[in-house]
Amino acid sequence: MDSWFKENIDYSVIGMVVLLLVISVASVYSATYDAGASVYFHRQLIWGCIGLLLMFSIMLIPFRTLQLLSYPLYGLSITVLLVVLVAGKVVAGSKSWFGIGGLGLQPSEMVKITTVLALAYYLSQRHVNLSRFKHVATTFGIVLLPVVLILAQPDMGTAIIYIGMLLIILYWAGASNFLLLTLLAPGATVIATLFGTTAFVIVLILTATVIFLLKENRLLSAFVFSLTVLMGMSVQFLFGRLAPHQQKRILIFLNPDADPLGAGYNVMQSKIAIGSGGLFGKGYLQGSQTQLNFLPAQWTDFIYCVPSEEFGFFGAFTILLLLTLLMARGVQIASLVKNRYASIVAIGVVSAFAVHTVINIGMAMGIMPVIGVPLPFMSYGGSNMLTNMMMAGLLLNMYANRKEY
């Protein structure tokens, strides 16, 4: 038995997760500190402990069982999303919560896991070939079904995350560079167009260059390029038709600095918090930004500011490093497992961590638009915490079963 533990448990993942948890609980304590510990602190502590238990339980689920449960779990979770739409509780304008005995549960978080499992199951089947349109379409369908239900809640941030995860998983599963470009280029053009004509032209030139380098069938290349141009131009056309206040809203979303007292207020305060931390920080519970509540809800979406201010660069860097190493370890596990299903599950977990981390920390540092998504293992919140811990459990499970074919 001892040797089983030695052989099959990835202690590096566990170590990184536990370290992140400790920093999280300490940050929530500080963010909501008020002459003692707050309810948030106690709850986060409890969620963390439940999360650890869940992580270990998921690690111990027999590999085949997990594989066979992929589709049924996905079906169950879609049903739950439907139920939430009909009977859920409205929190912050979004109908995405279940009330269970005073504690709220947000199913769209958990559905990330089941969607990853379903995708992995589908993509690991021998006959599935990502150069065939039918199979790419099915892959999209698996992800778009929950996305549509989540958008109906409506919860924009979570929907964006699913799309990001899908692209990463598709690429890992063998989608061609050309397919990735086809999916990315129109989106990039749309955003570039909103920044101005120069950005639009640069993205077009980049797209053309990559298409040229990929040496794909000429007709197809021409089609993708025209689609990209068309998307950019139609956005320009539509944007001109919007009312001035709607135009303003989109521009502020892309560049919060333009509105320092409205949408930009949070970003400005967040940058001040991080920047003023300096090399060593202002000391635990001493951060003026944190302790004077300049940031609303800094224990959720802006949690990264708290250790960045109070522990300075060392705090901010430690978290960034831990999350990066966790992802890198995930990629490594995904490539050393023998089973294709296991590999895609592992990369699915990595993709979820990656998209959340990039959007959240990018937002806090003012280099991403403000989209309210939690930072993995750090932000306050039960559903989010449990989901991340279960995902870590999946990573451990894949590692433990790395020799399974």
Next chain:
Amino acid sequence: MNDGLEQFPRKRIFLAVIGIVFTIFLGRLLQLQLLYQDVYGKKSEENSIRPIARDPIRGLIFDRHGELLVDNHPSYTVTITPSEFRLSNLEYLASVLRLDTAFIKERIRKGKLYNRFAPIKVKRDIDFPTLSILEENRDKLPGVDYQIESKRFYPTKAKGAHLFGYTKEISDQQLTELTGEYRPGDNIGATGLEAGYERDLRGKKGYEFITVNAKGQMLGAYNDGKNDIPVKEGNDLYLAIDEGVQAMAESLLANRRGAVVAIDPDDGGVIALVSKPDYDLTDFGGGTSPEVWNAVNTDSTHPLFNRATLTRYPPGSTFKMVLASAALQEGVINENWRVQCTGLFHYGTKIFKDHGTHGSTNVVEAIQRSCNVFFYQLMLKTGFERWTDYGEAFGFGQTTGIDILEETSGLLPSEEYFDRVYGKGKWTQGYLVSLAIGQGEVGVSPLQMACYAAALGNRGFYRKPHVVEKIRDKETGQFQIIVPESRRIDLSDHTWDLIQSGMYKCVNEPGGTALTARVPGIAVAGKTGTAQNPHGKDHAWFIGYAPADHPKIAICVLVENAGFGGVVSAPIAGMCIEQYLYGHLIRNNSLESIIAHTPQTPDE
């Protein structure tokens, strides 16, 4: 090291991308925290800008003549800033404010969750002596302050408890649902127009941006207040209500239980809407004391209940015009069809009594004298389905869509309804006999009855009733005019002539049951009704409109436990009509003397 499966050749690309993103983020961290640490450090020390919310003043409410009905007066609200408050002062403060210490503690706890540097409202509408005590002890009570807020004030005799409604402090439930617009301690419309037009009346909070230092102390306005977002005051409501009629109806119903609803048949504007007994809105304007709330809430006469829109009583004989229009319009009978009324009606083994012996009666006389035997027979001849269809056309069994939120749809029985309640085939035509004279299961509200009276008066134009006629935007000064929805109840002119003639005679010719509704110089048309009440004296209804040829006002009066409709309800309606059409009372008589000096014919 095992490089894994060949089917995943992209490990290196993935690791490279992770490395690149890590490097970008690391670069940004170094830029923010090391390169610009001076800049941000200074900003955080001077820091910084804090938005302070300013509450808007609620919109005013005017009547149709521009008379101010609901005004604002200043009131003082005590606030506590949790970060500065000393718990050692808790007992003292509680005794000054006459509050429970636990209550204040709970308030502070809630306020902290939002922002412990922002003042939280603890008690509204304190009196002047309390204010002076707080002012004297300012230095000893850090963190305790007061704000000047506005509270509602009702300058005219029209008190409109159920009409205007009251505001109350927002609940936790509402706070989670209406995120962003409200904070704990804010007031929100709870009933009547205050609730129905909350969005308009409320206005929009303004924000002052002030600078505070790193200890949270205020330093002054940020950027000389140039960035402040001004408060947007609440919009004013202009009602169809006539203050004189509203006040008159309220005084006539004083010490009674019942309701008056008057409507302008031309556009559906509500001229008066009264429910009695009521309560004093000024008790609810600032902070409602628990004693007042408990007293009103547990009162056995239910003063909080809006009898004008929520009552569901049988309409009695006032409903006979529904059956008459169905029968005439569908060609079941014409004006020459007569019934010999002997005062009794036999159906099966049962005997239904009339309140008199009317002899040979046609439809006009049956309405005038409220002959039950005529309508018993007419119901069996016309049939249930047609009765239900026409009841529906006149707006029964459904809500009217009035702009006050609380309203009942009442109950209009149908064959399906009886099948559901009694079971298919388990009810007989005998059940219809009661419905014929507006008794039994059918339930209506005074509001529905006023709309019905308006539709009878203007020959089928059914307008959706509405209290508010226009809304004045406080910023632009522009009026938004509310255009009422309308529909047509399509009956032939001949049918309308007969029905209206019956209602005219009911008030104006000997043998009519509503002679007490007459007003000198004005032709009133109407109909009385009595709702049987198994628990006590019957409820009295009257519906009518005036002037009969081109009605300007349609009215419904309900007085609970008052006996026949003609006794009390009809003269109340008459006096309201008089007030509305003359602008004042031309008769010098009190309600009691009008009742005493008019001959009466009972109905049932």
